Amino acid sequence: MSRFTRLVLAGGVLAVAVLPGLVLGQGAADEVARKVADLANGKGVEDGKVDPKKADEIGKKFDLDELMHLYRPQKKAGAKDAGIEVRLERLGSRAPLAPADLAKEQAELRRIARLNIAMAELAKRHPPKPKPGKGKKEWDGFADEMKKASVEMHKAVEKGDPAGLKRAANNVSGACAKCHEAFRD
Numbered sequence: 001m002s003r004f005t006r007l008v009l010a011g012g013v014l015a016v017a018v019l020p021g022l023v024l025g026q027g028a029a030d031e032v033a034r035k036v037a038d039l040a041n042g043k044g045v046e047d048g049k050v051d052p053k054k055a056d057e058i059g060k061k062f063d064l065d066e067l068m069h070l071y072r073p074q075k076k077a078g079a080k081d082a083g084i085e086v087r088l089e090r091l092g093s094r095a096p097l098a099p100a101d102l103a104k105e106q107a108e109l110r111r112i113a114r115l116n117i118a119m120a121e122l123a124k125r126h127p128p129k130p131k132p133g134k135g136k137k138e139w140d141g142f143a144d145e146m147k148k149a150s151v152e153m154h155k156a157v158e159k160g161d162p163a164g165l166k167r168a169a170n171n172v173s174g175a176c177a178k179c180h181e182a183f184r185d
């Protein structure tokens with residue numbers, strides 16, 4: 001067997017071994033995205049009402065890391081996407097959007113606000129291991145803060161209120177950061 005043939009064979013074996021893993025990984029990520037979007041699209045979510053049975057189910061099925069991963073850029077082919085986490089930070093820290101830009105992005109901003117509300121409830125399904133002064137009470141407090149700010153964000157998006165959107169997005173990002181500081185970093 002020539003070196004080349006051996007290389008090609010080895011490459012083939014590697015591809016067969018590795019590719020399904022990659023494909024499955026993407027499949028699982030897509031499933032998380034689909035399930036959470038379905039929860040986020042539920043009736044009443046804009047007012048903070050999340051279907052508790054569906055949330056229990058999704059919370060059991062996926063761990064917190066898999067869920068939070070939705071805030072990272074989603075690697076769809078050709079997508080130029082900074083991810084929701086970065087988007088929220090920019091919305092909260094930069095000058096308010098021009099009203100025309102808010103109108104143009106209304107559907108996407110609404111989607112993000114609803115996603116946050118669903119995610120806050122899913123986070124509550126994953127309480128941390130308690131440490132002194134950092135238990136379920138603090139955890140749920142941050143999740144509720146994130147949810148409340150996201151309901152405000154949704155309202156501002158519906159009203160087409162750029163200043164309100166900036167304020168609410170800043171509060172959402174603040175709640176993310178506080179929980180990460182207390183429990184992740």
Ligand code: HEC
Nearest residue numbers: 065068069071072085123139142143146175176179183184
């Ligand atoms: C109630 C607490 C809490 C809140 C609120 C929270 N997070 Fe997290 N987040 C965590 C913890 C804990 C982890 C680490 C999970 C792990 O690694 O198992 C995490 C992980 C992440 C990750 C890394 C996921 C990955 O790909 O590995 C991102 C991104 C993230 N959070 C974004 C956000 C954003 C954006 C918000 C607000 C909109 C937010 N989080 C709100 C607790 C929280």
